[in-house]
Amino acid sequence: MNYMQVIDKAGTNFNYVIAVTLFIIGLYTVVAKDNLIKKFMGLNIMETACFLLYISMGAVKGGKAPIWTEGLKKSTVFVNPIPQALILTGIVVAVSTTALALSLMIKIYEHCETLDAEKLKRLETE
Amino acid sequence: MNITHHFPILLDMVPIAAACTMLIIGKFRREWCYYWALFAISICTVMSAGLVWEVYKTGPISYVVGSWERWFGIEIYFDHISACTLLISGLGLLIIIFSKHYIAKEIDERKIPVYYSLILLNLAGMLGFVITGDLFNLFVMMEILSLSGYALVAIGEERIAQLAAFKYLVLGAVSSLSILMAIGFLYSITGSLNMHEIALYLPRAKDHIPVAIAAFALFIMGFSVKAALFPLHIWLPDAHSIAPSPVSALLSGLVVKIGICGLLRLLFIYRYVGGLINVEPVLNIIAWLAAITIVMGAFFAVFQDDIKMMLAYSTVSNIGYIFLGLCLVQSNALIGGIVHIFNHAIIKVLLFLCAGAIIYQTGCRRLSDLHGVGRKMPITMACMSIGVLSIVGIPPTNGFICKWFIAIGAMDAKKPLFAAALLFGALFIFAYYIKILNAAYFKKPRAEFEKRDEAPMTMLVPIVLLAIACLALGVGAYFPLAFIKPAAKSLLSTAIR
Numbered sequence: 001m002n003y004m005q006v007i008d009k010a011g012t013n014f015n016y017v018i019a020v021t022l023f024i025i026g027l028y029t030v031v032a033k034d035n036l037i038k039k040f041m042g043l044n045i046m047e048t049a050c051f052l053l054y055i056s057m058g059a060v061k062g063g064k065a066p067i068w069t070e071g072l073k074k075s076t077v078f079v080n081p082i083p084q085a086l087i088l089t090g091i092v093v094a095v096s097t098t099a100l101a102l103s104l105m106i107k108i109y110e111h112c113e114t115l116d117a118e119k120l121k122r123l124e125t126e
Numbered sequence: 127m128n129i130t131h132h133f134p135i136l137l138d139m140v141p142i143a144a145a146c147t148m149l150i151i152g153k154f155r156r157e158w159c160y161y162w163a164l165f166a167i168s169i170c171t172v173m174s175a176g177l178v179w180e181v182y183k184t185g186p187i188s189y190v191v192g193s194w195e196r197w198f199g200i201e202i203y204f205d206h207i208s209a210c211t212l213l214i215s216g217l218g219l220l221i222i223i224f225s226k227h228y229i230a231k232e233i234d235e236r237k238i239p240v241y242y243s244l245i246l247l248n249l250a251g252m253l254g255f256v257i258t259g260d261l262f263n264l265f266v267m268m269e270i271l272s273l274s275g276y277a278l279v280a281i282g283e284e285r286i287a288q289l290a291a292f293k294y295l296v297l298g299a300v301s302s303l304s305i306l307m308a309i310g311f312l313y314s315i316t317g318s319l320n321m322h323e324i325a326l327y328l329p330r331a332k333d334h335i336p337v338a339i340a341a342f343a344l345f346i347m348g349f350s351v352k353a354a355l356f357p358l359h360i361w362l363p364d365a366h367s368i369a370p371s372p373v374s375a376l377l378s379g380l381v382v383k384i385g386i387c388g389l390l391r392l393l394f395i396y397r398y399v400g401g402l403i404n405v406e407p408v409l410n411i412i413a414w415l416a417a418i419t420i421v422m423g424a425f426f427a428v429f430q431d432d433i434k435m436m437l438a439y440s441t442v443s444n445i446g447y448i449f450l451g452l453c454l455v456q457s458n459a460l461i462g463g464i465v466h467i468f469n470h471a472i473i474k475v476l477l478f479l480c481a482g483a484i485i486y487q488t489g490c491r492r493l494s495d496l497h498g499v500g501r502k503m504p505i506t507m508a509c510m511s512i513g514v515l516s517i518v519g520i521p522p523t524n525g526f527i528c529k530w531f532i533a534i535g536a537m538d539a540k541k542p543l544f545a546a547a548l549l550f551g552a553l554f555i556f557a558y559y560i561k562i563l564n565a566a567y568f569k570k571p572r573a574e575f576e577k578r579d580e581a582p583m584t585m586l587v588p589i590v591l592l593a594i595a596c597l598a599l600g601v602g603a604y605f606p607l608a609f610i611k612p613a614a615k616s617l618l619s620t621a622i623r
Contacts, residue, residue, distance in 0.1 A: 112289070
């Protein structure tokens with residue numbers, strides 16, 4: 001496969017490319033940033049990347065919401081509702097992770113009075 | 127309709143319902159929480175015993191939630207791997223029995239309902255994880271057990287408990303998200319979330335094999351963080367040693383095994399892709415990492431003075447044994463690996479509960495402070511010695527069987543280096559556990575340990591029962607082997623080849 005084909009494929013599947021890019025940006029943020037809040041923002045970016053992947057997967061061009069109403073034609077196309085249902089669950093999980101992490105950070109700040117990973121590491125070994 | 131038909135879903139719903147009502151009960155009578163948790167988990171134990179017996183007699187059970195068509199709804203598939211439910215609910219029962227006095231002393235009184243609620247949620251997550259046949263449901267259950275696990279680590283009063291919990295949370299969340307991403311990949315190429323259906327459809331998605339490989343890699347990464355495989359184990363020692371002892375027992379004995387059950391499920395999903403994807407090199411790499419894990423975990427454990435830290439590193443080492451057994455692609459090793467999931471769970475819960483009882487009675491957790499504790503708490507220390515002998519793998523105990531099988535498997539697979547790593551690890555393990563026995567029995571006892579002063583009954587009963595189980599499963603090793611063999615055979619015949 002030459003690089004033109006690669007670009008072509010990436011163009012037709014750009015939603016996947018964006019999802020994976022976001023995922024990697026998030027992972028980089030988690031690994032490289034020292035501030036715990038920034039680390040956690042990285043996790044939130046990764047979560048968003050996953051949600052984007054699922055939602056764009058279920059999208060259909062010109063698709064309608066899959067709700068049965070009077071007067072629907074046989075030719076009507078629907079979007080796939082399953083990824084949306086899954087991601088609703090996924091958002092609930094993400095919200096609870098965020099809540100737990102933020103409350104842990106408050107506790108850490110109360111105890112150690114810093115949110116810098118390097119300083120915390122030094123405090124931990126003391 | 128017969129109620130036994132609905133056992134698979136009730137097995138998961140009973141602890142969740144009990145966990146949700148726990149906080150209301152805690153508002154009125156705090157001391158009832160303990161009995162409420164005990165009641166819920168006893169019901170689970172009975173139900174899972176019934177289900178395991180049925181699987182043993184008639185084979186896997188399929189149950190569809192909400193009577194949707196099998197492929198549309200969420201399927202619960204209770205097979206030989208799901209037999210872990212009996213282990214989870216049984217050990218959960220013992221851990222909750224143990225908690226009564228320990229928790230009253232260790233954590234703030236107002237947190238007690240929350241504690242029991244989280245323990246039940248964690249157990250419910252694990253039960254759901256091993257019985258589900260739906261990939262997204264697997265993710266949800268994994269999140270339930272991980273989130274409650276992070277909160278349980280942070281519940282203790284130790285100074286850096288929150289920091290350890292945060293470290294655990296960040297790594298755990300990254301692994302969960304990579305698994306979510308992998309599930310998305312598989313869904314995008316097969317259009318299904320049911321594990322059986324994905325297994326059937328994967329070979330047909332010939333044009334999208336790279337996607338399947340990417341999903342495989344993400345799954346492996348996610349599950350090896352959850353199971354603390356080297357080099358992704360760094361969260362484990364802190365989290366497991368800082369949590370209150372019953373929580374350490376739960377996390378170390380059961381929660382890390384969830385990653386391994388996930389790996390087994392993954393092999394199950396990819397079992398028909400032989401010829402399209404060659405997974406053997408990947409398994410080879412994992413086997414090497416597992417060998418490093420064994421030696422390194424045992425090596426670090428030797429230098430610990432804190433008894434719980436030592437046990438936590440020993441968990442890392444033993445996880446290596448299990449991974450090695452699973453990834454050698456050889457039937458004896460596979461059987462050894464799966465049996466070690468069960469045996470290590472029992473032994474590690476025993477050891478952590480013993481450590482908890484010692485910390486409860488004496489207030490010290492450093493080995494150098496525990497000289498002669500065998501005189502103060504003879505029953506606890508006797509049981510701990512049985513646990514120590516089992517984890518080293520001395521013949522009449524249950525730890526021997528699995529290591530024997532894994533070593534034989536390594537020799538049969540013509541990979542003697544792995545067998546050498548295994549023996550080397552066992553030697554280190556022996557070295558550091560001897561330190562415990564030495565400190566407890568052969569050092570000059572401290573003055574306050576001269577008088578006999580045992581732990582309360584609620585602690586002794588689970589400890590003694592677990593010690594008996596260690597010996598019984600070593601002598602009667604035939605029963606777990608007879609149960610595991612068909613599962614291992616079926617996995618091996620279709621999975622990796």
